[in-house]
Amino acid sequence: MRRMRRACWALPPVAALGLVFLYPLALVVWQSVSPDDGGTSASGGGPSLAPYAAVLAETSFRDALANTVLIAAGATVGALLLGLVLALIIAFVPLPGGRALGRFVDIFLAFPSFLITLALLFLYGTVGIANGLWTDATGAASGPLDFLHTPWGVLLAEVTYFTPFVMRPLLAAFSQVDTGQLEAAASLGARPWRIVRTVILPEALPSLAAGGSLVLVLCLNEFGIVLFTGAKDVVTLPMLIYTKAILDGDYTGACVVAVVNIALSVALYALYRTAVSRTAVSRTGGVPHRAGA
Amino acid sequence: MLVPSKPACRALHLLFLVLFLPLFALPLLVIVAASFATGWSGALPSGPTLAHYRDIAHGDPLHALITSVLTALAASVAALTAGTWAALAAQRLGPRTRRVVGTLFLLPVAVPSVVVGLSLLVAFSQPPLLLNGTPQIVIIAHAVLVTAFAHQSVTAALDRLDPAYEQSAAALGARPGHVLWRVKLPLLLPSLTAAVGLCFALSMGELSATMMIYPPDWVPLPVQIFAATDRGSLFAGAALAVALMATTLIVLLGISRIRTRASYR
Numbered sequence: 001m002r003r004m005r006r007a008c009w010a011l012p013p014v015a016a017l018g019l020v021f022l023y024p025l026a027l028v029v030w031q032s033v034s035p036d037d038g039g040t041s042a043s044g045g046g047p048s049l050a051p052y053a054a055v056l057a058e059t060s061f062r063d064a065l066a067n068t069v070l071i072a073a074g075a076t077v078g079a080l081l082l083g084l085v086l087a088l089i090i091a092f093v094p095l096p097g098g099r100a101l102g103r104f105v106d107i108f109l110a111f112p113s114f115l116i117t118l119a120l121l122f123l124y125g126t127v128g129i130a131n132g133l134w135t136d137a138t139g140a141a142s143g144p145l146d147f148l149h150t151p152w153g154v155l156l157a158e159v160t161y162f163t164p165f166v167m168r169p170l171l172a173a174f175s176q177v178d179t180g181q182l183e184a185a186a187s188l189g190a191r192p193w194r195i196v197r198t199v200i201l202p203e204a205l206p207s208l209a210a211g212g213s214l215v216l217v218l219c220l221n222e223f224g225i226v227l228f229t230g231a232k233d234v235v236t237l238p239m240l241i242y243t244k245a246i247l248d249g250d251y252t253g254a255c256v257v258a259v260v261n262i263a264l265s266v267a268l269y270a271l272y273r274t275a276v277s278r279t280a281v282s283r284t285g286g287v288p289h290r291a292g293a
Numbered sequence: 294m295l296v297p298s299k300p301a302c303r304a305l306h307l308l309f310l311v312l313f314l315p316l317f318a319l320p321l322l323v324i325v326a327a328s329f330a331t332g333w334s335g336a337l338p339s340g341p342t343l344a345h346y347r348d349i350a351h352g353d354p355l356h357a358l359i360t361s362v363l364t365a366l367a368a369s370v371a372a373l374t375a376g377t378w379a380a381l382a383a384q385r386l387g388p389r390t391r392r393v394v395g396t397l398f399l400l401p402v403a404v405p406s407v408v409v410g411l412s413l414l415v416a417f418s419q420p421p422l423l424l425n426g427t428p429q430i431v432i433i434a435h436a437v438l439v440t441a442f443a444h445q446s447v448t449a450a451l452d453r454l455d456p457a458y459e460q461s462a463a464a465l466g467a468r469p470g471h472v473l474w475r476v477k478l479p480l481l482l483p484s485l486t487a488a489v490g491l492c493f494a495l496s497m498g499e500l501s502a503t504m505m506i507y508p509p510d511w512v513p514l515p516v517q518i519f520a521a522t523d524r525g526s527l528f529a530g531a532a533l534a535v536a537l538m539a540t541t542l543i544v545l546l547g548i549s550r551i552r553t554r555a556s557y558r
Binding site for chain 2 (some may be wrong): 009010011013014016017020021022023024025027028029031082085086089090093094095101104105107108110111112113114115116118119120123124127128129132133134136160163164188192217220221222224227228230237238241242245250251254255258261262265266269270273286
């Protein structure tokens, strides 16, 4: 009886979430199997997989899927490498103002992603610093850099924006590394690179996996950067959903792409949660839990 | 101790600056610089002006800024209420049910924001709930997207909370409601304000779901920035972006002041 009463307390927030999140998602799935609807009514005819067959056969969908996966994988690799190097330097090389840098990274995360694309326009755009320097120096009419409206522009923006997401868990993991171990390794004659490889990296591997899988999910779902890039030939799955629903008014098609995107993203997110729970276990492993005493 | 020699240390500092400055510091600086300029064809921006900021002070941009702040406030309060309530209620459930509730509240993070926007559009464009075209649908979308973060940070804080406080309060005869209001929530206050700050910042910058559902009379600032850059007014867009960043920072700063004051108690 008491358990029932306690469960009742959890009901209102779960019901609210159900109304504004789960019920709409269920309707998206329902709409994706309901062809020939007039508008958004979810009732005409029985469910059928015809919309899936139609969308999966489109080259625009296949291109978007390939683009999304390639850009997300590339951005993840880039963010992992860059984040690892920067975090190693911040954590293990004495640096003036290291703590302020940590703050700065936090502030960076509070800003929306599309600002990066906007900034890149002023850095490497047809107007902007890099090309301006070139034209000033050589007297040429236009600069050599014109890659922002290609997938490379999206890639650069995503690497820039998502690197801090890798750095944060890494910095937390590095702060747990026992400096005694490093000193022991160094006094036994291990070179710095070897210390990084054999002492620090194994310790940081779970955080690296967690950060990497989080960035992969975020990159798959990134919309602002792609929208601001404004390139016709860089279409990712979220962009395709937007185009189909808002510009073409094809809700069923948009819902089909949405279901594919959700499946990809939720699967990867589950992977990320396993990676995170691994890090939590490895960090508190052996330490008795205080809560619930 | 990891890098023995001075020159090697220098080289690493240099590498750090070469990577860090152009990638992270420069983007924010160029946006600020561009917001005061009318052109940028050389190495530096040209034509210093305050006109972009004067334009913000009246007309659509100001309206967009107010819209964004109101949306972010409403969404943060809703997200914090739902997230905290769920976290507190889940604490008293069995381990399996608790995990289900936790997963449910985490799910919005795993679903793409564009899809959250699309799903609200599909669900609330038809009876029984007709919300399409109202400001409420934008607020609901933002609340859905940020609730997970509020829930996560409150849950983490609850796990760290020493149960001795509430146990002694209960042993002294305080009712559950009293324990919650006078013991638990004050102890949670620092993480609650941190959560509300995070929610506010995320909602201020939300673009993906908003692009799917914003009605013409409720245009948040990110959409306005996109509209400006899309029609080629990059410098006006930069000024709007500076306004967005400044507002977010001011609110975050104000919230962190509450936090420090709360930690004195």
